[in-house]
Amino acid sequence: MTGTPLGTAPGSPLRVGLVGYGLAGSVFHAPLIAATEGLTLDTVVTSNPERQQQARAEFPDVRFAATPDELFDRAAELDLIVIASPNKTHVPLATAALKAGLPVVVDKPVAGTAAEARELAALAEERGLLLSVFQNRRWDNDFLTLRKLLSEGELGDVRRFESRFERWRPQLKGGWRESGDPTEIGGLLYDLGSHVVDQALALFGPAASVYAESDIRRPGAETDDDTFIAITHTNGVRSHLHVSATTPQLGPRFRVLGSTAGYVKYGLDPQEAALRDGLRPGPGWGVEPESQWGRVGSGESPVTGGGRPEPTLPGDYPAYYAAVAKALLEGGPNPVTALEAAAALDVLEAARRSAGEKVTVIL
Numbered sequence: 410m411t412g413t414p415l416g417t418a419p420g421s422p423l424r425v426g427l428v429g430y431g432l433a434g435s436v437f438h439a440p441l442i443a444a445t446e447g448l449t450l451d452t453v454v455t456s457n458p459e460r461q462q463q464a465r466a467e468f469p470d471v472r473f474a475a476t477p478d479e480l481f482d483r484a485a486e487l488d489l490i491v492i493a494s495p496n497k498t499h500v501p502l503a504t505a506a507l508k509a510g511l512p513v514v515v516d517k518p519v520a521g522t523a524a525e526a527r528e529l530a531a532l533a534e535e536r537g538l539l540l541s542v543f544q545n546r547r548w549d550n551d552f553l554t555l556r557k558l559l560s561e562g563e564l565g566d567v568r569r570f571e572s573r574f575e576r577w578r579p580q581l582k583g584g585w586r587e588s589g590d591p592t593e594i595g596g597l598l599y600d601l602g603s604h605v606v607d608q609a610l611a612l613f614g615p616a617a618s619v620y621a622e623s624d625i626r627r628p629g630a631e632t633d634d635d636t637f638i639a640i641t642h643t644n645g646v647r648s649h650l651h652v653s654a655t656t657p658q659l660g661p662r663f664r665v666l667g668s669t670a671g672y673v674k675y676g677l678d679p680q681e682a683a684l685r686d687g688l689r690p691g692p693g694w695g696v697e698p699e700s701q702w703g704r705v706g707s708g709e710s711p712v713t714g715g716g717r718p719e720p721t722l723p724g725d726y727p728a729y730y731a732a733v734a735k736a737l738l739e740g741g742p743n744p745v746t747a748l749e750a751a752a753a754l755d756v757l758e759a760a761r762r763s764a765g766e767k768v769t770v771i772l
Contacts, residue, residue, distance in 0.1 A: 423737060424451035426480050426487045426511075428502060429494035430460040433516050436684050437545065437726070438493045443468060444690040444727055447734035451487060454480050454494075477502055484509040489737065491543075492516060495585050496594035500525050503540065507532050512539035512737060517603040519750045521594045523758060526751035533747065539736055541743050542750040543729065546604045547611055549678035550695060550724035551663055551703065556612065557722060563705060564667030570609060570648045571664040574601040575656035581629055589631025596632035598623060598757055601652035606753045606760075607745075609640055609648040615752065617643045620769045621760035626655040638760045663703070673711045674703030678724045695724030 425442050427434055430453050442450045453464045456475040464471055474480040480490070490506040491514045492499055500520045506513045513533070519542045520526040533540035546552060558564055581587055588595045598621075610616065623636040635655045640648040651660070665672040679697050699718065706716020728744075735741035759770035 422447055422449040423488040423734065424449055424486065425489045425491055426452040426454065426474075427491045427493060428454040428477050428480065428498075429492070430455040430457070430464055431493070434491075434493035435460070435463060436681070438491050438514075438516070438543070439464065439468065440684055440689055441726055441730050442491065445730040445734055447738055448489070448730060452480060452483075477505065481505055481509045481511075484511055487511060489514065489539075489733070493543075496521070496599065497585075497592050500529065503529055504532065507536055507538055507540065510536065510538070512541075514541050514543055514733060515747075516543045517607070517750065518594065518599050518754060518757070519747055520754065521599075523751040523754035526747050526754055530747035530751065539733070539743060540747045541733055541736070542745045542747060544604070544607045544745045544750070545726050545729055546608060546678070547745065548725045548728050549680070550697060550721045551674045551678060552608055552612075553722040553725065554674070554703065554719060555663060555665060555672060558665075558672055558705065558719070559612065563670060564665060564672060565669030567613065567646050567665060567667045569666045570613060570646060571651075571661070571666075572605045572608060572648065573651040573653075573660045573662055574605055575651060575653045575659045577657050577659070578654040579627060581627060587630065587632060587634075596634070596636075597652045597654060598633050598636050598638075598760060602636060602638065602650070602757055602760070603753060605650040605652060606638065606640070606756045607750070609642075609650060610749070610753055610756070613642045613644060613646040613648060615643045616640045616756050616759075616772050618769055618771050619756055619759035619763055621763040623761070623764035633764075636760070636764070638756070640756060670705055670707045670716075672703055672705050672719065673716075674719075674721070676701050680724045680726050684726075690727045694727070697721050697724075 452472045454474045490511045492502045493516045503513050503515050585593045586595045618641045620639040623633045626635045635653045638650040661673050661675050663674045702718045704711035704716035705719045709715025732744035763770045
């Protein structure tokens with residue numbers, strides 16, 4: 410989509426309607442939208458008085474709508490819809506927004522199936538509208554650093570990519586993310602798995618086959634909380650991806666093994682913690698201390714001093730919405746397309762089948 414959306418005066422910021430003000434809406438989307446030149450947070454959809462109060466405290470000029478339908482009824486007053494509501498609502502709300510003539514950003518996973526994601530992509534294409542998926546962890550500090558190392562050939566030919574998104578949460582928190590109802594699209598495979606699979610595909614290209622192991626470990630849990638996914642990419646790279654809520658000792662976030670060197674990085678990107686703490690993008694955003702840097706080398710463990718410290722590039726979640734604004738205002742590229750998200754969903758669906766049937770799935 411190119412040019413200024415209908416209804417926006419030249420030079421005016423694009424007016425954003427945000428559906429949902431839970432964790433995703435309040436911690437990630439609203440602050441990043443507000444920090445982006447060319448965007449303004451116009452309306453938040455929530456009927457919860459506490460969440461309305463929370464939003465108004467940070468964004469005094471924001472308007473509210475009690476329901477998505479109320480938001481779509483004033484579609485002419487908006488230029489972009491961001492969907493940060495529970496997973497099961499993503500497809501119907503994105504469909505309604507596109508049919509209302511509005512570009513859309515959808516939090517991950519964009520849909521429960523790859524087929525639904527491709528249907529949404531086709532609808533957006535038919536309407537000539539942007540449909541983008543919020544895969545913010547393509548702008549994690551470690552991912553950006555690894556991509557730089559790969560572009561410079563520092564590791565030689567990568568043979569194995571190990572990625573872990575592990576947590577120690579032995580007690581259930583409750584809510585739809587832990588529901589065993591398939592319509593909720595809960596569980597770690599579709600939650601954290603959406604991130605690690607997207608990163609693997611972005612780095613190493615399409616998957617040829619998928620093998621997975623998925624378990625329910627915690628008493629009373631209804632859906633997967635400890636899952637392993639192995640991808641063989643068409644270029645021969647093997648990705649070993651771990652997502653877990655039941656890991657008492659956390660492994661490296663990345664362990665990347667190449668023909669000449671490896672890269673090992675511990676610790677999560679600091680941006681989510683900063684956003685949760687109420688910090689906002691500005692000078693020094695996304696920078697981590699030298700003590701957290703990963704190491705590049707060969708022949709010895711980084712724990713015993715092997716390899717050289719590799720400065721971690723600053724994480725840059727604001728770059729996602731900056732790219733969305735550029736796509737709408739100047740015709741720049743979509744930062745994450747629905748078809749890319751569909752390819753990740755192909756892998757997630759294959760992983761679920763693999764774990765259930767104890768087979769390797771060929772794509």
